Amino acid sequence: MTGSPQKPRPRVTAPQPSNNADLWIIGILFPILVVGSWLGWQVYERATSQAKLPPKADRGLIDNLAGVFRPAEAIETKTEVPPVVIVPPKPTVEPIVVVPPKVVEEPLPPMALQPYPFTGPDLRDPQRLATLLKDTKARTFDGKWESHSDRVKYGLYPALTGASKNDGVRRFDGLWQSPYFALGMTQYAFIQRVTPATLRSFITQEETLPFLQELMADSALMEKFLANIKAEDDAGEAIKVWSKLVADDSKELKGKYVNLQLAVAFVFDRRFSFRRARDPKGESFTVNPLERYRYFRDNAQRQRLETDIKRLEPYELVWVVSAEATAEEMEWALKENDLKRLKLATTDQKNDWSEAYPMINYRMDFVTGAKPSKAPPGKKAYKPLAESFTRGTLEEIHEVGGICMDQSHFGTTAARAYGIPAASVGGDGNRGGHAWFAYMMPTHQWNMGNSFHPFSEPRNLPGTGRYADGYANGHTRDPQTGKGIGEFEVQLTGDPQRRMSEHYPKSLRLRFAAKVFQGNKDQEGQLECLQFSTQVAKMSLDAWLETAACLEAMDKKISYDRWREFVKSWRSAFHTFDEDRRWLDMIKYADDLAEKHVWTDPKMTPEQVYMECKNSYNQFMSEKKRLRGQTFDKTRYDLIVVSIERTGRQLAKDKSAKGQENLFFFMRQGLKDNLEHLPTFRSLLDNFYLAVKGNATLELSFLREIRRLYQNEMSDTGNDVFRMKTVLGLIDTMQPYFDKCNQPDMKKEFERDKAKIQKELDKLKKQ
Numbered sequence: 001m002t003g004s005p006q007k008p009r010p011r012v013t014a015p016q017p018s019n020n021a022d023l024w025i026i027g028i029l030f031p032i033l034v035v036g037s038w039l040g041w042q043v044y045e046r047a048t049s050q051a052k053l054p055p056k057a058d059r060g061l062i063d064n065l066a067g068v069f070r071p072a073e074a075i076e077t078k079t080e081v082p083p084v085v086i087v088p089p090k091p092t093v094e095p096i097v098v099v100p101p102k103v104v105e106e107p108l109p110p111m112a113l114q115p116y117p118f119t120g121p122d123l124r125d126p127q128r129l130a131t132l133l134k135d136t137k138a139r140t141f142d143g144k145w146e147s148h149s150d151r152v153k154y155g156l157y158p159a160l161t162g163a164s165k166n167d168g169v170r171r172f173d174g175l176w177q178s179p180y181f182a183l184g185m186t187q188y189a190f191i192q193r194v195t196p197a198t199l200r201s202f203i204t205q206e207e208t209l210p211f212l213q214e215l216m217a218d219s220a221l222m223e224k225f226l227a228n229i230k231a232e233d234d235a236g237e238a239i240k241v242w243s244k245l246v247a248d249d250s251k252e253l254k255g256k257y258v259n260l261q262l263a264v265a266f267v268f269d270r271r272f273s274f275r276r277a278r279d280p281k282g283e284s285f286t287v288n289p290l291e292r293y294r295y296f297r298d299n300a301q302r303q304r305l306e307t308d309i310k311r312l313e314p315y316e317l318v319w320v321v322s323a324e325a326t327a328e329e330m331e332w333a334l335k336e337n338d339l340k341r342l343k344l345a346t347t348d349q350k351n352d353w354s355e356a357y358p359m360i361n362y363r364m365d366f367v368t369g370a371k372p373s374k375a376p377p378g379k380k381a382y383k384p385l386a387e388s389f390t391r392g393t394l395e396e397i398h399e400v401g402g403i404c405m406d407q408s409h410f411g412t413t414a415a416r417a418y419g420i421p422a423a424s425v426g427g428d429g430n431r432g433g434h435a436w437f438a439y440m441m442p443t444h445q446w447n448m449g450n451s452f453h454p455f456s457e458p459r460n461l462p463g464t465g466r467y468a469d470g471y472a473n474g475h476t477r478d479p480q481t482g483k484g485i486g487e488f489e490v491q492l493t494g495d496p497q498r499r500m501s502e503h504y505p506k507s508l509r510l511r512f513a514a515k516v517f518q519g520n521k522d523q524e525g526q527l528e529c530l531q532f533s534t535q536v537a538k539m540s541l542d543a544w545l546e547t548a549a550c551l552e553a554m555d556k557k558i559s560y561d562r563w564r565e566f567v568k569s570w571r572s573a574f575h576t577f578d579e580d581r582r583w584l585d586m587i588k589y590a591d592d593l594a595e596k597h598v599w600t601d602p603k604m605t606p607e608q609v610y611m612e613c614k615n616s617y618n619q620f621m622s623e624k625k626r627l628r629g630q631t632f633d634k635t636r637y638d639l640i641v642v643s644i645e646r647t648g649r650q651l652a653k654d655k656s657a658k659g660q661e662n663l664f665f666f667m668r669q670g671l672k673d674n675l676e677h678l679p680t681f682r683s684l685l686d687n688f689y690l691a692v693k694g695n696a697t698l699e700l701s702f703l704r705e706i707r708r709l710y711q712n713e714m715s716d717t718g719n720d721v722f723r724m725k726t727v728l729g730l731i732d733t734m735q736p737y738f739d740k741c742n743q744p745d746m747k748k749e750f751e752r753d754k755a756k757i758q759k760e761l762d763k764l765k766k767q
């Protein structure tokens with residue numbers, strides 16, 4: 001091969017790095033970045049999410065770094081939480097000193113500041129309910145109930161205001177179908193009633209705290225608690241008692257006697273003590289709530305009671321568990337044959353529980369001081385009063401007998417021992433003070449022995465010891481509060497609507513909503529809810545009183561016309577215009593409000609106000625005339641007295657001579673209209689005297705009038721010991737007026753009558 005030789009082709013190879021420095025840099029930085037990111041994330045999580053860091057001595061590197069970025073922890077103050085939604089202006093922040101919460105071992109969720117959402121999809125989100133339950137449990141440890149309450153309150157408000165107003169009383173029904181909403185509503189009402197301070201006190205009470213946690217996770221239990229608690233009750237003590245009763249139940253009995261537990265808790269939230277009226281030593285007995293609960297629970301399990309107490313409501317059972325007797329006395333009652341034969345009935349029949357009253361033989365010698373009468377067959381010979389009693393127990397009263405107060409006590413306490421709601425009732429009439437009793441029938445309505453049948457009770461109910469002549473007004477003591485109340489308040493609990501979900505329970509939920517509106521400073525929303533509550537439970541006295549209080553709190557925002565409409569609605573709800581079903585006490589309630597808020601209208605003339613007063617008086621008087629001639633006098637003389645006094649106050653505003661004269665004639669007519677009832681006559685004397693005081697001519701006319709009425713209508717006492725004692729009391733009331741009017745000679749006539757009556761009484765003692 002010829003020619004020039006070919007040059008060799010150059011060899012292509014990959015460029016070689018000058019050194020390995022880049023690889024080393026990447027290999028070192030990458031792990032550092034990973035570790036740094038992880039460390040930063042852990043510090044962030046500890047600083048923002050963990051409720052509480054460990055003590056400094058136990059902290060590691062991450063906790064120490066988190067402590068640098070974490071804000072200092074502070075004790076919660078009572079600060080209004082700023083809502084996210086649009087709400088009325090927040091109240092001024094006023095921090096208070098709060099007892100530091102107990103340090104607990106378990107970690108607590110963070111205290112977020114946002115309101116709980118109760119609108120839209122959140123109502124059906126199970127995670128929302130779980131969060132509320134978790135936060136509630138945390139609050140039982142740290143005591144931050146003010147903030148918790150605010151979060152619930154501000155969250156509920158948009159849900160309530162967003163409900164359609166076209167649905168009226170049913171506007172919130174859909175919301176209540178959500179367990180999450182139901183829990184929020186009942187929790188807010190519960191916290192407001194029990195108070196954050198009381199809830200905080202349970203932090204250190206290890207026996208009660210677990211029960212509180214269960215209670216605040218159960219909307220139905222909280223609702224039942226709130227439906228039956230009263231303003232005078234000590235909520236904290238009631239919860240403590242309740243927790244002990246729950247702990248005493250065996251596993252098989254859990255949840256069976258909730259109503260009984262609540263009744264005991266509300267009656268025994270304060271020390272429950274009593275003295276026997278016939279105990280010569282006057283010994284005081286204190287009842288243990290656990291002992292009382294066991295008595296009724298265990299006897300119910302053994303079916304020894306006359307009622308099924310599991311079917312009675314707490315507001316009924318308070319009239320059972322409040323028996324003023326020892327466990328031994330009540331056990332005696334369960335074994336006594338005379339009581340075992342009695343049965344609850346709704347009509348007049350043999351062996352009805354009304355027979356517990358006359359079962360105690362009346363001892364007239366206890367009244368007159370005379371020698372004891374002969375004892376009935378089967379009884380021991382009677383001894384004088386001073387020797388008759390050694391302890392004053394039910395057994396002794398049954399054996400020895402007694403007077404009306406003993407009959408009333410025996411009938412009431414024996415009925416309660418058998419699980420029957422019963423009340424001891426007293427009143428004043430033409431024969432002086434008297435006591436009888438009342439009991440609840442199987443229909444959940446009461447036999448008051450007063451011939452008043454507002455809920456279509458049978459007409460032939462047996463009597464319960466009430467006299468027929470002027471004893472239509474009875475009083476008793478509320479066992480839950482210890483306060484005296486009118487018997488009409490007991491009879492109202494027999495309203496059939498009270499046990500219907502569409503009425504009283506719905507009314508209560510509307511009142512819960514009213515509290516949320518009140519907490520958000522929305523008075524009109526609060527008032528609207530309360531007015532709805534009176535519409536669904538027309539005879540709920542609590543609902544009407546709360547509505548009246550709301551109207552009064554709104555003060556000048558409420559016009560005279562709105563007050564007038566409210567009073568009219570109140571009258572209508574209680575049938576004050578229906579002669580057969582009217583609740584006469586409600587006329588008084590309505591007039592009380594009208595006197596304060598309607599009759600003060602400048603547009604009303606004195607004559608118009610007087611006619612309004614006179615209309616109520618005429619209603620009471622027409623009631624008396626309508627009932628005249630019946631076997632039982634249902635005339636409410638006590639309300640007649642109130643009506644006369646109210647009318648007199650209006651007439652007294654006219655200070656002229658003519659005005660005083662008009663007042664004199666009205667008071668005189670009031671006395672004449674009701675002179676057949678001695679307590680009414682006695683009650684009106686002072687008002688009559690004040691109407692004439694300072695006018696010598698009218699004072700003399702006043703004295704002559706009361707003397708004339710007394711001599712013509714009241715001086716004849718016959719052989720009735722009780723009438724004699726009542727007339728003696730009337731004379732003692734009248735005599736000072738003759739001294740005040742400087743007429744000693746007229747007074748002497750009454751002194752002679754008094755001596756004559758006393759002489760007759762002394763004769764009876766010698767018999």
